[in-house]
Amino acid sequence: xxxxxxARTEQEGPDVPLVxxxxxxxxxxxxxxxxxxxxxxxxxxxxxxxxxxxxxxxATIDFLSSLDDGRLRYVTHLxxxxxxxxxxxxxxxxxxxxxxxxDDDDVWAPTKLAAQLTxxxxxxxxxxxxxxxxxxxQDRGTATYPEPAAADVVATALPHSNLVPGGCSGVVADRRLxxxxxxxxxxxxxIADRDLWxxxxxxxxxxxxxxxxxxxxxxxxxxxxxxxxxxxxLDVIREKYRDELEEAGLPFPADIFYVWTYQRTFRxxxxxxxxxxxxxxxxxxxxxxxWLWTRVTERVRLAMPGAEPFEPGYRMVTVAEFPWLVPILxxxxxxxxxxxxxxxxxxxxxxxxDGMSSVA
Numbered sequence: 001x002x003x004x005x006x007a008r009t010e011q012e013g014p015d016v017p018l019v020x021x022x023x024x025x026x027x028x029x030x031x032x033x034x035x036x037x038x039x040x041x042x043x044x045x046x047x048x049x050x051x052x053x054x055x056x057x058x059a060t061i062d063f064l065s066s067l068d069d070g071r072l073r074y075v076t077h078l079x080x081x082x083x084x085x086x087x088x089x090x091x092x093x094x095x096x097x098x099x100x101x102x103d104d105d106d107v108w109a110p111t112k113l114a115a116q117l118t119x120x121x122x123x124x125x126x127x128x129x130x131x132x133x134x135x136x137x138q139d140r141g142t143a144t145y146p147e148p149a150a151a152d153v154v155a156t157a158l159p160h161s162n163l164v165p166g167g168c169s170g171v172v173a174d175r176r177l178x179x180x181x182x183x184x185x186x187x188x189x190x191i192a193d194r195d196l197w198x199x200x201x202x203x204x205x206x207x208x209x210x211x212x213x214x215x216x217x218x219x220x221x222x223x224x225x226x227x228x229x230x231x232x233x234l235d236v237i238r239e240k241y242r243d244e245l246e247e248a249g250l251p252f253p254a255d256i257f258y259v260w261t262y263q264r265t266f267r268x269x270x271x272x273x274x275x276x277x278x279x280x281x282x283x284x285x286x287x288x289x290x291w292l293w294t295r296v297t298e299r300v301r302l303a304m305p306g307a308e309p310f311e312p313g314y315r316m317v318t319v320a321e322f323p324w325l326v327p328i329l330x331x332x333x334x335x336x337x338x339x340x341x342x343x344x345x346x347x348x349x350x351x352x353x354d355g356m357s358s359v360a
Contacts, residue, residue: 017071018046018097019113020175022090024083025051025104029059034327038107038215040069044114047071050090055080084184084192087168091175091183099175101168101193105217108169109324112213116172119207123151127204128173130154133166133214134317136328143329145317151208159198159241160254166214168193173200185240190226191233198241212317215328227261227277 021039025032032051039049051074053060064074075089087101098120100113116129136143148154149163157163164170171193181199184192200206234253238245245252258278265274319329 016095016097017048019044019048019100019117019172020090020094020096020098021047021049021100021102021113022087022094023049023051023102023104024054024086024090025057025060026054026080026086027057027060028104029057029063031105032060033063034107035102035104036067036072038110038324038327039102040071041110042108042113043110044117045071047113048073048094048096050075050093052086052090053077054083054086082186083189084186087192088183088186091178094175096175098172099178100172103167103169106166106169107215107324107327109211109213109215109322113172115209115211115213116207119209120172123205123207125205126151126207127177128171128200129207129209130164131166131170131172131209131213132211133170133216134212134322134325135216135218136325137218143317143325145212145315148208148210151206154206154208155201158201159194159237159245160248160250160252161257162191162194162197164194164197166216169216170214171197174204177203185236187236188233190230191237195237195240198237202244212322215322215325217328227265227273230261231280 023032023035023039036049036051039047049069049072051064051072053064053074053076055077056079057076061074061076064072075093077086077089091099098117100116102108112131116131120126120129130148132145132148134143134145146165148165149157154163177200178196181196181203183196185195188195234257238252258280261274261277263274265271265277317325319325319331
């Protein structure tokens with residue numbers, strides 16, 4: 001594989017960074033700019049950022065070439081090789097004690113890396129850490145924060161359920177351990193991260209930085225096609241860990257996956273696709289009543305006085321609370337005085353964030 005390197009060469013010796021951040025990208029120069037700005041703006045400055053451009057992409061190269069920060073370098077795959085290979089290229093070039101990953105359409109809170117390294121110091125047996133993530137649903141114009149599960153719950157759930165928030169953008173891991181485990185599986189793309197988390201989980205305890213530290217863009221577009229691909233990749237994992245899964249005696253994936261995918265396909269109006277997904281559940285006769293019960297109880301809850309219009313365990317967030325979300329949600333609307341015609345000004349404020357609404 002041929003790579004075009006930037007002028008900056010790999011660091012060696014005592015000046016190696018504490019954290020290497022790997023960012024795979026392709027044809028997303030505008031989003032990448034927001035992502036890279038949030039990484040370079042970390043309160044932890046002892047980092048290197050390795051952007052892997054997966055195939056010809058003049059706009060992205062122009063943007064990266066314009067940056068003047070010695071902590072950043074980029075490489076280019078002369079032909080697209082997929083996101084897992086792109087991440088693996090970054091891992092091979094990384095020199096830091098710790099590895100972090102960020103998808104090119106996500107952003108970080110300024111304290112993201114510092115907070116995760118703190119919980120890793122507090123849990124010396126842990127060799128990887130996760131962080132809380134805010135889900136920005138741009139199709140619905142909402143942003144919600146689900147509290148991440150405790151470390152023991154995450155460890156128990158994997159591989160049957162993925163409780164790691166924010167995908168790749170939320171994890172910091174020991175670089176040598178990641179390399180020992182073989183990095184990302186090139187056969188996978190949508191759940192290549194989950195596959196690596198399974199192996200990390202079997203190799204080390206996990207530490208949890210529970211505060212919201214990742215802004216994660218979520219999209220529902222082309223859900224049926226994407227979920228078909230997701231099922232194919234789950235089959236790869238099922239075969240890959242057949243012995244371990246059989247020994248655990250639990251269905252894989254967990255039935256909650258089929259409930260989740262039905263909800264996603266229903267949201268974009270694909271009833272047939274959602275029902276087909278439920279029918280493929282290993283325990284269909286249990287999943288459908290469970291889903292119906294969830295829908296009924298949610299409607300009852302919403303009818304109660306003072307009920308919050310989003311799922312229990314979730315809370316709505318705004319740019320006012322987390323200003324680092326501006327790249328995803330846009331700026332907070334201004335509050336201004338307006339003359340009411342009687343010479344007396346009064347405060348008039350738009351909604352918390354333009355386009356924001358309650359989660360149905």
